[in-house]
Amino acid sequence: MIEAHGKEAVVRQRYAASAKERADKLCCPVDYQSKYLEAIPLEVIKRDYGCGDPSLYLREGETVLDLGSGTGKICFIAAQIVGARGKVIGVDMTDEMLEVARRNAPIVAEHIGYSNVQFRKGRIQDLALDLELLDRELQTNPITNAASFLAADELAEELRCKHPLVATDSIDVVVSNCVLNLVESKAKRQLFEEIFRVLRKGGRAVICDIVSDEEVPEEMQDDPELWSGCISGALTEEGVVRAFEDAGFYGIRILKRDVDPWRTVQGIEFRSVTVEAFKGKQGECFERNQAVIYRGPFKEVLDDDNHRMERGRRYAVCDKTYNLYRKAPYQEFFEFVDPIVAVPLSEARPFDCSRTSLRHPKESKGQHYNATIEANSKCCDGGSCG
Numbered sequence: 189m190i191e192a193h194g195k196e197a198v199v200r201q202r203y204a205a206s207a208k209e210r211a212d213k214l215c216c217p218v219d220y221q222s223k224y225l226e227a228i229p230l231e232v233i234k235r236d237y238g239c240g241d242p243s244l245y246l247r248e249g250e251t252v253l254d255l256g257s258g259t260g261k262i263c264f265i266a267a268q269i270v271g272a273r274g275k276v277i278g279v280d281m282t283d284e285m286l287e288v289a290r291r292n293a294p295i296v297a298e299h300i301g302y303s304n305v306q307f308r309k310g311r312i313q314d315l316a317l318d319l320e321l322l323d324r325e326l327q328t329n330p331i332t333n334a335a336s337f338l339a340a341d342e343l344a345e346e347l348r349c350k351h352p353l354v355a356t357d358s359i360d361v362v363v364s365n366c367v368l369n370l371v372e373s374k375a376k377r378q379l380f381e382e383i384f385r386v387l388r389k390g391g392r393a394v395i396c397d398i399v400s401d402e403e404v405p406e407e408m409q410d411d412p413e414l415w416s417g418c419i420s421g422a423l424t425e426e427g428v429v430r431a432f433e434d435a436g437f438y439g440i441r442i443l444k445r446d447v448d449p450w451r452t453v454q455g456i457e458f459r460s461v462t463v464e465a466f467k468g469k470q471g472e473c474f475e476r477n478q479a480v481i482y483r484g485p486f487k488e489v490l491d492d493d494n495h496r497m498e499r500g501r502r503y504a505v506c507d508k509t510y511n512l513y514r515k516a517p518y519q520e521f522f523e524f525v526d527p528i529v530a531v532p533l534s535e536a537r538p539f540d541c542s543r544t545s546l547r548h549p550k551e552s553k554g555q556h557y558n559a560t561i562e563a564n565s566k567c568c569d570g571g572s573c574g
C-alpha cells in the first residue's frame with residue numbers, strides 16, 4: 189500500500205520527470221484556442237498534461253488562481269484573456285515544473301506586451317503555506333531532532349497566518365486542469381475548503397478533472413502508476429459535485445462531460461468533466477418584500493439553501509437570495525418581482541430562510557393597492573401584444 193505522503197512523493201517524482209521530458213501517457217488530448225497558443229513557447233505547450241480547458245470560462249480583468257499549474261500553459265492562456273488589468277497566479281509543488289513555468293513567463297510577457305503571471309510553490313490542499321518561505325527558514329534552522337521538528341511545525345503555522353501563499357477572499361476564479369485527482373483522498377475535503385477560502389464572495393471555481401463512473405477500489409488507489417497517472421485518485425462524477433456542496437458552494441453545474449471515457453480500467457470508466465461552482469450564499473437574510481417566479485422548464489427546483497419552488501408560482505425570498513438569483517448561473521431561470529414601495533436595506537427585518545413561502549401579489553403591491561391604470565402603450569404598441 190502507498191502511504192499518503194508516499195502518494196505525494198510518487199506524484200512529485202513523476203511530474204518532475206515529465207517537466208524535463210514530455211510524457212505521452214499523462215495527456216488527454218485537448219484543443220486549446222490556437223490564437224492564445226501563438227504567444228506560448230513550444231517547450232510549455234509540449235508538456236501539456238491537462239484534460240480540459242478551464243480558460244474558456246474566464247473574463248477580462250479577473251484575478252485567476254490555477255491549481256497545479258505545471259509548466260504554465262493554462263496560466264499563459266489566462267493571462268491573455270484577463271488582459272493587463274487582470275492577474276494570474278499558478279501554484280505547483282514540483283520544483284521542476286515551476287522552473288519551466290518561471291523561465292518561460294518573461295518570454296510570454298514579451299510576446300503579449302505585459303506581465304501579469306506569477307508562479308508560487310505550494311500544495312493545493314494547503315494554499316496558505318508558502319513552501320519557498322518555509323524552505324528558506326529551514327535552511328537557517330534545519331530539522332535535526334523532535335524539538336526542531338515541532339518548532340518547524342509552529343513556524344509553518346505562523347507563515348500561514350502572517351504570509352499566506354494565497355490570501356483569503358482574494359481570487360475571482362480558481363481554475364485547475366487535471367490536478368485535483370492527484371491529491372490524496374484524506375486531504376480532498378481540505379482541498380475543497382481551501383478553494384472556498386481563497387475565493388472572494390461572488391467568485392467561482394472552474395475545475396477540469398478526471399472523474400470515474402464508479403467508486404475506485406483501494407487496490408487500484410494503491411497502484412502508484414494509476415494514481416500518479418491521473419486515474420485512480422479520481423472522485424466519482426457524483427463525488428465531485430458533493431465535494432463542492434460540502435465545502436459550502438452553490439449553483440454547481442457540469443459545464444462539460446466527455447461522452448467517451450479517456451481510459452477504462454477493470455470496467456471503470458474515467459473521463460474528463462468541467463465543473464463550475466460559486467461562493468457567496470453565506471450571510472444574513474433580510475426581508476425586502478421581493479419575490480421570484482421560477483420560469484421552468486422543470487415542474488419544480490430545489491436550490492442549495494433548500495428553497496423548493498414550483499414552476500410559475502410567486503415565492504418570497506430574502507434580499508440575499510434575490511440578488512444571487514439575478515446573477516449566473518440562475519438569472520435565466522427566474523422572473524423577478526420588486527415591491528412597488530422599496531424597503532431600504534437599513535430598515536429591513538430579518539427573513540426566515542429555513543422555509544419557502546409563497547408571496548401574495550398584494551405583498552408586492554401593498555395591502556391597500558387599488559389602482560386602475562390605462563393600457564400600457566409599451567405593451568400593445570402598434571396593435572401587437574406579443
Ligand SMILES: C[S@@+](CC[C@H](N)C(=O)[O-])C[C@H]1O[C@@H](n2cnc3c(N)ncnc32)[C@H](O)[C@@H]1O
Nearest residue numbers: 203236237238256258280281282311312365370
Ligand atoms: C497532470 S499535471 C497538470 C499540469 C497542468 N495543469 C496542465 O494542464 O498541463 C499535474 C500537476 O499538478 C502538480 N501537483 C500535483 N499534486 C499537487 C499538489 N498536491 N499540490 C500542488 N501541485 C500538485 C504536479 O506537480 C503537476 O505539475
